[in-house]
Amino acid sequence: MVTINELLSKNLDRKYGPIEAHEVIELVRVTRAPESINNPSMPSVRISTADLHHMVEQAKKFNLWEEWSTKVLATELPYNPYLKPVFTGHSFPRSSMSTDNYEALVRSTLVPVLLPEDKKSFINLNDKVMSFNNLMFDMPDAMVNHLMTGKKLWLYAKNGQVVWYTRAEYEAQTKWNQAEQDAKKKITALFELFNALQQAKPIFDAIDQKKNFSALPFKWFTGVKIVMSGLSAGSWGDGEKSNTVTHLVFDEDYSGSKLVREKNQYLCSAGGLFPADEAKKEFKMKVGEVTVDTVPHLVTCKVCLKRIFTQLALTQSN
Structure with a gap:
């Protein structure tokens, strides 16, 4: 008898394999870099492309550039190079089934749900049912057909419904999210440099005046x-x-x-x-x-x- 825990402990990537080249979703690139960006915490504060060169020169003058050169781009404003992909997922309502056969279904499951891998979610292709967050659901035919081709999918609870995404959709979103996080880190660093320059400027202006x-x-x-x-x-x-x-x-x-x-x-x-x-x-x-x-x-x-x-x-x- 095969249990759900034993199924989840196997190398599922080897079973399903990598995404084929024709399945990869290419993200659409932004046509041009932004001309200015706003401070996420203070939208009224803005840095333009024209400001960037001056900031770098000031950072060098104030002996700050060595510290910030690894955090801030010197040639362009930070931004996410990709347009955000729009995937609504494939949803179906939460219509809970009876749990009388729960244990039997667990024992007979051949294809586990890959995410979330909480060892409580699984699918049964033969009976077209699934367990998600300890609830039982009917599976839509599109979802069954997708899995029958040996492809992965990802499940989410969203607005009272269960939503599933293909592996290619999920990984495209993951790639965009990573680029978005990287851009946000660089934007935050740029405005931290802006604040550091604001604090340093009065001191260095005073030093110049003292020399004069x-x-x-x-x-x-x-x-x-x-x-x-x-x-x-x-x-x-x-x-x-x-x-x-x-x-x-x-x-x-x-x-x-x-x-x-x-x-x-x-x-x-x-x-x-x-x-x-x-x-x-x-x-x-x-x-x-x-x-x-x-x-x-x-x-x-x-x-x-x-x-x-x-x-x-x-x-x-x-």
Whole structure:
């Protein structure tokens, strides 16, 4: 007597063999790559093909490309190269049969259902019945004829019905699903790189600005003007308002080039509510937990910038 467990333990692939060449379903390829893609978690954020080259150049400038070059394509936006196949399957309603002959059918089964291989599902071609999820069903003739030719099929429970797919349909869907997962991983990686660049850009812009301002004839740092309105419930809560700009602040007393300032005074005007050194803004460059360097924030005050360029011009003329 052959049991269902013994049947399922056999090499069924050898019995049914591979898909023949004429049975393979070729997926339809997408005619052209997308011109832009949206962030899956934030659809309002979009990256276009034109943005990609700039992102790669920034990643190289910010020393991030070595980390991301294996995750992000440098020449095109990630996408699934195949159109999604449309297979509705072959369905038949759940019309449960009596289970009186369940054990007898298990013992007499010659062709087990291949998926799901839970050792509870089987078919019996002679009686045209099947067991799926411990329920008994009549088998449609198309399903019987398919199996009689020695071909595999896959079964699913879907919307109150049992649906079956041919092996070629199943493997075509599997190929598309794999390509879709690969595309999603690459899209996720691309937007993770986008976020990394957004975080790195202020630091590297500040580094460039610090180099450009290195000729200033005085020591300086950057700070904001903390005011009472920045401490209200509707503000950042740290003394800054939403439109706060960053200023250049003197780090020493200075007198020269028609400019006189004391230490901790702003270049543009008087300070805010608190001393400038308490409102200092700088990026800390760390190795582990140790700060090895600091970089002043980007100066954004228009008055400060105008006076900085004036001082640089005077310095160069001298």
